[in-house]
Amino acid sequence: MNSLFTPLSWSDSGLILTGVWNTVIISVVAIVVGTILGLIVGFARSESNKVVNAVFGSLLDVLRSVPLIIQLILFSTFMGAAGSPLAPFVAGSIVLSLYTMAFMAEVFRGGFESVSPSMQTAARSLGMTKWQTIYHIRLPIGLRAVFPSWLGVSLSVIKDSALVSVIGYMELLRTSEQLISRTQQPLEILIGVGIFYFIISYPLSYYGRYVERKMAI
Amino acid sequence: MISVQNVHKSFGDLEVLKGVSLDVQKGEVVSVIGGSGSGKSTLLYCINAIETINSGKILVDDVDVHAKSTNKDKLRQKLGMVFQQWNSFPHMTVLENAALAPRIVKKMSKEEAMEIAKKELEHVGLGDKLDVYPTKMSGGQQQRLAIARALAMKPDYMLLDEVTSALDPELVGEVLDTLRLLAEEGMTMICVTHEMGFARDVSDRVAYFHQGVIAEIGEARQVITDPQNPLTQKFLSKVR
Ligand SMILES: Nc1ncnc2c1ncn2[C@@H]1O[C@H](COP(=O)(O)OP(=O)(O)OP(=O)(O)O)[C@@H](O)[C@H]1O
Numbered sequence: 001m002n003s004l005f006t007p008l009s010w011s012d013s014g015l016i017l018t019g020v021w022n023t024v025i026i027s028v029v030a031i032v033v034g035t036i037l038g039l040i041v042g043f044a045r046s047e048s049n050k051v052v053n054a055v056f057g058s059l060l061d062v063l064r065s066v067p068l069i070i071q072l073i074l075f076s077t078f079m080g081a082a083g084s085p086l087a088p089f090v091a092g093s094i095v096l097s098l099y100t101m102a103f104m105a106e107v108f109r110g111g112f113e114s115v116s117p118s119m120q121t122a123a124r125s126l127g128m129t130k131w132q133t134i135y136h137i138r139l140p141i142g143l144r145a146v147f148p149s150w151l152g153v154s155l156s157v158i159k160d161s162a163l164v165s166v167i168g169y170m171e172l173l174r175t176s177e178q179l180i181s182r183t184q185q186p187l188e189i190l191i192g193v194g195i196f197y198f199i200i201s202y203p204l205s206y207y208g209r210y211v212e213r214k215m216a217i
Numbered sequence: 218m219i220s221v222q223n224v225h226k227s228f229g230d231l232e233v234l235k236g237v238s239l240d241v242q243k244g245e246v247v248s249v250i251g252g253s254g255s256g257k258s259t260l261l262y263c264i265n266a267i268e269t270i271n272s273g274k275i276l277v278d279d280v281d282v283h284a285k286s287t288n289k290d291k292l293r294q295k296l297g298m299v300f301q302q303w304n305s306f307p308h309m310t311v312l313e314n315a316a317l318a319p320r321i322v323k324k325m326s327k328e329e330a331m332e333i334a335k336k337e338l339e340h341v342g343l344g345d346k347l348d349v350y351p352t353k354m355s356g357g358q359q360q361r362l363a364i365a366r367a368l369a370m371k372p373d374y375m376l377l378d379e380v381t382s383a384l385d386p387e388l389v390g391e392v393l394d395t396l397r398l399l400a401e402e403g404m405t406m407i408c409v410t411h412e413m414g415f416a417r418d419v420s421d422r423v424a425y426f427h428q429g430v431i432a433e434i435g436e437a438r439q440v441i442t443d444p445q446n447p448l449t450q451k452f453l454s455k456v457r
């Protein structure tokens with residue numbers, strides 16, 4: 001019997017695993033790059049004056065308030081129109097990383113600002129230099145304070161990475177959409193994909209809880 | 218010797234120190250008393266170069282604290298400071314708190330720094346708390362940690378800013394006892410305090426601050442029990 005649709009089979013697992021892998025890889029890139037940039041920008045923001053902050057702050061506000069899907073489409077369209085089209089992975093990584101950075105920067109800024117000036121004065125009074133105080137006091141205390149928020153941002157990046165499918169990146173959601181249109185088995189596939197997202201996120205939240213327990217001194 | 222010479226200090230339009238002079242000899246304990254906002258903390262901050270001054274001079278062992286050429290970080294190693302808030306480093310154990318500055322500022326080996334830190338912690342009666350995190354301790358214990366942390370840098374002087382003011386009344390005694398011990402051992406100290414009994418019994422001299430000037434200074438017992446300046450008399454009658 002010939003049908004327009006072919007049911008889900010084991011031969012689809014390669015496609016699914018590619019989707020899983022692509023979701024993992026773009027999430028890791030965005031979390032790592034976003035964390036590093038966010039640390040730098042967040043620190044600069046906690047240090048700098050009102051003028052710098054106003055300019056920087058509104059830039060971050062734009063990144064955080066324009067929906068990711070719009071940023072993705074605009075950026076990849078723009079690059080294409082400018083004559084240097086980027087591969088979906090590259091364009092997606094750039095946009096998702098910057099988007100992540102915008103959230104991380106505010107998280108880290110809050111952490112650094114939570115370390116009281118008197119704590120830093122106490123450190124300086126022991127003869128510690130400005131940079132020693134930053135490295136040994138402000139950084140570790142600030143990072144601990146915001147670890148749960150960092151974890152929250154990271155977990156949502158994994159979910160947000162699904163949006164990169166709109167510019168043609170073959171991550172988990174897009175592979176599942178392809179399978180659905182071929183098999184017409186949306187229920188099974190969406191449940192399966194949901195489970196995969198959970199499996200991807202779980203190590204991070206498990207590790208996060210472990211770290212939080214270790215830090216809860 | 219710490220020599221404060223006609224120091225003026227303003228925050229914007231507000232002149233907080235209006236010509237303060239004070240010499241503290243090696244081995245001497247001077248208590249500074251006075252009303253809220255009279256500039257007591259500011260004086261300590263200026264001595265430690267945490268705050269700048271507008272005019273006058275402060276010498277610590279003949280080094281001009283506020284000269285451009287003075288290495289402030291180096292200078293602060295000589296001047297231990299303890300604040301009203303104990304400011305324990307919450308991410309480190311008690312031992313690590315006290316060993317941090319010797320290790321990173323004085324570049325001691327880890328073992329050497331730990332050794333000194335341990336000795337100072339035993340000194341203030343925290344020998345059984347080395348591996349505890351400070352947030353698990355009482356305010357009095359944390360304040361003694363702050364004292365040990367400062368002592369571990371082997372300072373020549375200690376500047377103490379109302380170190381018992383934020384403590385529950387029942388915890389004040391243990392911290393004052395620690396300071397009394399330091400005084401007996403000959404540590405040079407400037408103590409800003411509201412504890413008149415401590416000022417009278419432990420210090421050599423007492424200075425009464427009033428609106429940015431030292432209104433009266435003299436032998437401790439005399440200033441507390443028989444003040445000469447009517448302002449001092451008024452202040453003491455209120456705090457008693
Ligand atoms: N960084 C600052 N900026 C502006 N004003 C300040 C600053 N630090 C202190 N002041 C002001 O200087 C004055 C003296 O403050 P200081 O803390 O030296 O007083 P104090 O004698 O220690 O009082 P208290 O007993 O309340 O601690 C106060 O009016 C205070 O508001």
Ligand SMILES: [Mg+2]
Nearest residue numbers: 257258259379
């Ligand atoms: Mg004060």
